[in-house]
Amino acid sequence: MRGRIExxxxxxxxxxxxxxxxxxxxVLVRWRGGVLLHLVKRATAEQLLIGNNVGRINGxxxxxxVVGRVVHVHPLTT
Incomplete structure (x- = not known):
């Protein structure tokens, strides 16, 4: 999610x-046997369209x- 989360x-x-x-x-969402941390692009009463910050849509x-929502992004450390 280049730009929001590296x-x-x-x-x-x-x-x-x-x-x-x-x-x-x-949000962290169960996706195809794993989990993804992705941006919610659209929402209906039953579903969320998830994608990344550079235009890719997963579906x-x-x-x-939904497993959880991001409440804080920590600074990158070197």
Whole structure:
């Protein structure tokens, strides 16, 4: 997610009620047998369109697959 979160950059996640997730939230979501940390691009009552910060769209994920929401992005350390 170049620009918002870089590879290997630490984040703090918080539990979230999937119904409270909104467009522009960054969420950890179950995706194809793993998990992804991605940006919510669009939202319906039942699904979230997830993608990255540079225009790539992964697809629609059910809200029930949200694991948590990013509440803090930690500075990169060298």
């Amino acid at each position: 590879d290997n950059q630490r984040v703090t996640l918080s539990p979230v009620d999937p119904r409270d997730v909104q467009v522009d939230d960054i 629609w994920a059910p809200r029930r697959d």
